[in-house]
Amino acid sequence: MSSVDADEIEQALDDLFDQALVYHGYTDYMRDYEVVVQGSADPAAGQNYRRYLFRNCPKVTVTSTVGPEVWARSLEEKLIHQGVPGSNDVYAWGVRRQALYPGAGRLETSRETKRWSSRLGVPFYEVTLEGNSHEIHLLFSGLSVGDLEPGYMPFVVPAEPKTE
Template structure:
């Protein structure tokens, strides 16, 4: 995949909702499920999109929630938006999605991308995806984007 096409696909994730991310059930590829919406006046219907990072040799996930917010977010009531106290000052984990903001970016070539490209004989890229809950850094070779049905479950193979 050329750089311009990859950057365009990543740009399209900006400000949409990440509803799931993790390795696929066969453990080679990493998927990020994005709920993409547009202004209703455009007539573009919302869609669930599967960003499949193929041949993903490294996936790092770290919190983007600051420690002082974490300190106020340990209460299990914050796992459910129905029971979360609005005055807790904590992060409501139970919303079941996080905003892709400031978004995803293709990182410059690194020692790791060069090492994997040489070892496997295919090009590797590194991308950083920042959200209001997690930051992901993925080292992969290819990206495929497809629409998935409402209710898509990552660990069911016959969808």
């Protein structure tokens, strides 16, 4: 996994266009935010998985882009297991992926990024990733991108509780 600078961050974000978002969340150590994508929103196109690790991420806002009227018709439990909906009137959560379309916005500078940059002494950025079921707004200081090996799991329940 390699770390990238601001110009490379822009290029990496451009590469997210129309990828299939299959997982997102904070890492198990709670500092960085990971986004796992499949090489294409089309499942038939292959299984190449990449991890976008947004480093030093103090703020993430995730909002559903599924409208309230579709939510209202998509509450049945069977939809979390159903791969393809029987109707366009519902959202089939069970597809387990969402198209990142239109994808990532441009890196933004704001009062908040300037404040974090000033306090920590490293550049901070903001970006919004938009898919067909979530909009993810991230505040972060760096990005690492790398391929994932089969079997990767973002969290595993330990056999014994950790003691401090």
